Amino acid sequence: MDIDADRVQETTTTPANGKGDESMVVIERLVKQFGRLRAINDLSMTIKTGETYGLIGPNGSGKTTLIRMLVGLLRPTSGTIRIGGERVPSAKVAATLGYMTQLSALYLDLTAKENLRFFSSIYGLRGKEQARAIQEMLERVELADRANDVVGTFSGGMRQRLSLACALVHRPRLALLDEPTVGVDPELRRAFWDYFAQLNREGVTIIVSTHQLDEAAHCTRLGLLRFGGLLAQDTPQQLLLQSGKDNMEDAFLYFASHKEEQL
Amino acid sequence: MNLARISALASRIIRQLLRDRRTLALIFVVPVVIMTLLYLVLTNTNSVHTLALVRPTGTGSDQVNTLINSLLPGKDTLHVININADQVDSTLKGGNADAAIVFPANFAQAVASGQQPAVQIVLEGSDPTVASAMKDEASGLLHQLGVALYVVKLQQSQAAPTGSIGSLPLPLAVSTPRYIYGGAQYTYDDALAPVFIGIFSFFFVFLLTSIAFLRERSQGTIERVLVSPLTRAELVVGYIGGFTIFALVQSIVVLLFVVFVLRVHYSGNLALVFLVTVLLTIGSVNLGIFLSTFAQNEFQVVQFIPLVFGIQIFLSGVFWPVAQLPVALQPVSYILPLTYANDALRGVMLKGNTFVDIAGQLAALLVFALFMVLLSTLAMRRRVV
Numbered sequence: 001m002d003i004d005a006d007r008v009q010e011t012t013t014t015p016a017n018g019k020g021d022e023s024m025v026v027i028e029r030l031v032k033q034f035g036r037l038r039a040i041n042d043l044s045m046t047i048k049t050g051e052t053y054g055l056i057g058p059n060g061s062g063k064t065t066l067i068r069m070l071v072g073l074l075r076p077t078s079g080t081i082r083i084g085g086e087r088v089p090s091a092k093v094a095a096t097l098g099y100m101t102q103l104s105a106l107y108l109d110l111t112a113k114e115n116l117r118f119f120s121s122i123y124g125l126r127g128k129e130q131a132r133a134i135q136e137m138l139e140r141v142e143l144a145d146r147a148n149d150v151v152g153t154f155s156g157g158m159r160q161r162l163s164l165a166c167a168l169v170h171r172p173r174l175a176l177l178d179e180p181t182v183g184v185d186p187e188l189r190r191a192f193w194d195y196f197a198q199l200n201r202e203g204v205t206i207i208v209s210t211h212q213l214d215e216a217a218h219c220t221r222l223g224l225l226r227f228g229g230l231l232a233q234d235t236p237q238q239l240l241l242q243s244g245k246d247n248m249e250d251a252f253l254y255f256a257s258h259k260e261e262q263l
Numbered sequence: 264m265n266l267a268r269i270s271a272l273a274s275r276i277i278r279q280l281l282r283d284r285r286t287l288a289l290i291f292v293v294p295v296v297i298m299t300l301l302y303l304v305l306t307n308t309n310s311v312h313t314l315a316l317v318r319p320t321g322t323g324s325d326q327v328n329t330l331i332n333s334l335l336p337g338k339d340t341l342h343v344i345n346i347n348a349d350q351v352d353s354t355l356k357g358g359n360a361d362a363a364i365v366f367p368a369n370f371a372q373a374v375a376s377g378q379q380p381a382v383q384i385v386l387e388g389s390d391p392t393v394a395s396a397m398k399d400e401a402s403g404l405l406h407q408l409g410v411a412l413y414v415v416k417l418q419q420s421q422a423a424p425t426g427s428i429g430s431l432p433l434p435l436a437v438s439t440p441r442y443i444y445g446g447a448q449y450t451y452d453d454a455l456a457p458v459f460i461g462i463f464s465f466f467f468v469f470l471l472t473s474i475a476f477l478r479e480r481s482q483g484t485i486e487r488v489l490v491s492p493l494t495r496a497e498l499v500v501g502y503i504g505g506f507t508i509f510a511l512v513q514s515i516v517v518l519l520f521v522v523f524v525l526r527v528h529y530s531g532n533l534a535l536v537f538l539v540t541v542l543l544t545i546g547s548v549n550l551g552i553f554l555s556t557f558a559q560n561e562f563q564v565v566q567f568i569p570l571v572f573g574i575q576i577f578l579s580g581v582f583w584p585v586a587q588l589p590v591a592l593q594p595v596s597y598i599l600p601l602t603y604a605n606d607a608l609r610g611v612m613l614k615g616n617t618f619v620d621i622a623g624q625l626a627a628l629l630v631f632a633l634f635m636v637l638l639s640t641l642a643m644r645r646r647v648v
Contacts, residue, residue, distance in 0.1 A: 071490045122493045
């Protein structure tokens with residue numbers, strides 16, 4: 001895992017030297033209100049092209065709400081989201097997104113291959129290109145030998161792997177993954193993170209939400225979310241450094257109490 | 264509208280249905296079983312009724328009895344026994360016969376001497392359906408006997424004007440009924456078969472769509488689909504495509520079965536039956552999507568069945584014509600799609616109606632279908648996620 005110290009700076013909208021500094025996602029003053037509950041509270045942030053951005057926070061901190069707004073399932077109460085310069089929701093943006101929900105949303109009565117075929121078809125993949133992408137993803141998530149088995153017979157971890165494959169099979173430019181590693185065993189989890197890094201190198205931007213703080217170190221940058229707002233945002237190393245702690249869990253708690261003191 | 268995405272969705276739905284053996288059985292076997300049951304119940308092929316005869320015994324009755332024997336229908340469903348005049352009530356009460364025809368002993372003599380002897384029909388009467396059928400059977404037999412006696416009289420007066428029945432009274436000459444639609448061979452089953460083709464496609468498609476769509480929501484796959492470039496309109500069209508194909512195959516199976524196995528009578532162009540099915544199914548798919556957005560689970564979907572199905576069975580003219588319904592209920596009938604489908608299907612299969620004849624009903628079904636497409640698309644926008 002290589003972390004580029006230059007990326008720490010909060011230079012956002014202006015593309016600087018090098019393609020890696022372009023911003024993929026620009027969120028400005030985002031608010032989402034559900035009745036009396038304010039799920040996202042005046043959130044502004046920028047996610048750069050080719051990074052893996054980790055959304056960290058406890059349950060109810062707004063991670064899933066934010067992701068659902070990014071993919072266009074929810075409309076913001078106020079504020080704007082731009083993906084690749086385009087305001088969402090937009091059909092043009094939709095075609096470039098990959099989305100993995102918290103539930104491993106799959107058709108249980110179809111085989112692994114049929115699931116991949118359907119999801120890649122609705123993103124426009126056809127013929128040989130589609131077959132190649134499907135085979136590649138099946139091997140990537142180590143399900144090639146179960147390709148023609150009905151998903152209903154899969155274990156939780158296998159479903160989670162297939163769910164990831166379905167989110168990435170059409171080669172999205174921005175992948176939004178809601179808790180992708182839940183139920184995946186440590187060895188494969190490590191392979192996932194290696195794969196994410198590889199995707200980053202190919203220019204794919206990844207936004208990942210997790211509450212497994214030990215995993216957060218794999219991300220390029222982290223945003224600590226609480227009550228729908230950003231507590232802190234930096235590389236994992238910098239966050240550890242700033243908090244003076246030696247693990248992310250303590251660091252998170254540090255920033256949480258730190259913020260409360262400020263209020 | 265992207266055709267490739269729509270066909271990806273439609274073929275996924277077809278694949279899912281093909282994989283689900285129980286659902287396949289539901290779609291294809293259940294209609295066949297129900298049609299068979301309906302056929303058996305309505306044509307009473309299983310129930311053997313017994314007719315008791317108290318035959319004439321006096322002079323010249325041999326010839327009359329020969330005539331009666333030749334007129335008795337050679338049906339498996341009608342069993343004929345001979346009893347004496349004093350056994351009539353005890354035979355019927357004892358359940359040994361459902362009806363009796365009591366000829367006076369001197370019947371032949373009376374006929375020969377130019378009188379009109381009274382023949383009595385006695386019905387058991389505890390089951391109105393049986394009583395009515397037996398009454399028809401008995402009076403039909405007597406009617407035929409009357410005509411036959413007349414013919415005998417004619418023959419005898421022309422060829423060999425001798426014999427005991429020389430001076431028969433002139434019975435009423437009634438020709439066999441002429442039918443505008445259908446014919447004597449048409450039974451109640453023939454009138455019900457067309458509408459059941461419509462009911463099956465409407466009901467099963469509604470049930471399957473609402474559950475399939477509910478599963479998309481509860482499994483979360485709908486989110487993936489909605490996030491993708493596939494639009495809501497394409498989603499609706501893809502669903503229509505997948506389920507309409509199944510409804511069509513189902514209609515073909517049911518139609519082939521009722522026409523070739525049950526030998527239901529029909530006239531008219533069967534292609535029009537499929538046109539009605541398609542329009543009805545489009546409405547049904549979208550009604551399913553629309554209502555399933557109000558349901559949280561499969562059990563709640565099932566609760567919609569009486570609402571959707573019960574009302575239509577009673578008010579759409581399946582068993583009782585809409586015109587015979589209480590006036591207050593008739594407006595309800597005219598907002599139900601099955602009312603128009605039933606009209607059109609009966610029109611095609613019983614009356615041999617053409618496209619032009621049922622254009623009005625087709626238009627009504629189209630309006631219903633488009634209205635439901637609109638509703639389901641709107642409901643999806645508001646309630647799905």
